[in-house]
Amino acid sequence: MKTILFTDIDDCFIATKKKFLRNERLSIASLDILGNARSYMSDKQKALLELFIRGGTTIIPVTGRSYCTLQRIQVGSLLNSWKIVSHGALIVEPSGDKCQAWLDYLDEEFPLTMWFDKMKKINESVNELIKSQGVEAKSYIVSEGDFACYICVKCTEGVDYQSIFDSILLEAHIDVGSMKIHINGRNMALLPPYAQKRLAVEFLANRLDKYDDHLTFTMGDSLSDIPFMKLADFALIPIKSQIADSLSW
Ligand SMILES: [Mg+2]
Numbered sequence: 001m002k003t004i005l006f007t008d009i010d011d012c013f014i015a016t017k018k019k020f021l022r023n024e025r026l027s028i029a030s031l032d033i034l035g036n037a038r039s040y041m042s043d044k045q046k047a048l049l050e051l052f053i054r055g056g057t058t059i060i061p062v063t064g065r066s067y068c069t070l071q072r073i074q075v076g077s078l079l080n081s082w083k084i085v086s087h088g089a090l091i092v093e094p095s096g097d098k099c100q101a102w103l104d105y106l107d108e109e110f111p112l113t114m115w116f117d118k119m120k121k122i123n124e125s126v127n128e129l130i131k132s133q134g135v136e137a138k139s140y141i142v143s144e145g146d147f148a149c150y151i152c153v154k155c156t157e158g159v160d161y162q163s164i165f166d167s168i169l170l171e172a173h174i175d176v177g178s179m180k181i182h183i184n185g186r187n188m189a190l191l192p193p194y195a196q197k198r199l200a201v202e203f204l205a206n207r208l209d210k211y212d213d214h215l216t217f218t219m220g221d222s223l224s225d226i227p228f229m230k231l232a233d234f235a236l237i238p239i240k241s242q243i244a245d246s247l248s249w
Helices: 043-054 100-109 112-133 161-171 197-209 223-229 242-246
Strands: 002-007 026-031 037-042 058-061 083-085 090-092 137-144 147-155 180-184 187-191 214-219 234-236
Touching: 002 197, 037 043, 043 058, 058 083, 083 197, 090 197, 100 197, 112 137, 112 147, 112 161, 147 161, 161 180, 161 187, 197 214, 197 223, 214 223, 223 242
Parallel strands: 002 058, 002 214, 214 234
Antiparallel strands: 026 037, 083 090, 137 147, 147 187, 180 187
16 A cells, blocks of 8 residues: 655654754754754654655655745655645645646635735734834745735844744734634744645645545644645654643553
């Protein structure tokens, strides 16, 4: 039977240096916008990836990264199939093209123009608040080409992220409605309802299952990954993860 792994990337197969033990042997796994090493991979993460590769598994990233930042990853085997990026807002085909069937589906299911306007307004009001309060953060819309995916509020490294996010959510009078809020370190994502990893994984798994029956695995580290992880036959979690920390075992 063919196997598929739908996997989150950061804090699963790669992580920033501070997440590892000081003596751990690491190799560079991704670069920042300037081309400097940003994330690393341990020998055990490499060995896990090797297991899936040797088993002929189709490896599909399911990530909050945009397609552009996903491409800064230096591990080719994570990038040679389908990709689910920008928190699930976009599915990219193995060729690198946007999956048109997915965009057509979103167009049918969601009032996209309304959401694009709404995110523009929220982004403006968050930036006004950041300016008036003088906090060390910036807010912007993450887009894939002309397709607005979600709002990212990013704090400067080392500041008290949580209090900045709390005050933004409290004081910007954001009518978040059916938006989801996802906080990860110094980043806060305000996600419209079409940016859901679960929705994109479900869509792609159904599409791939049309041709073959698959044994599916999922891997994630954040509580927000759980909805997509539950779609698999077997789910994997790193032992050092938000999910593992939340379990009583
Ligand atoms: Mg993660």
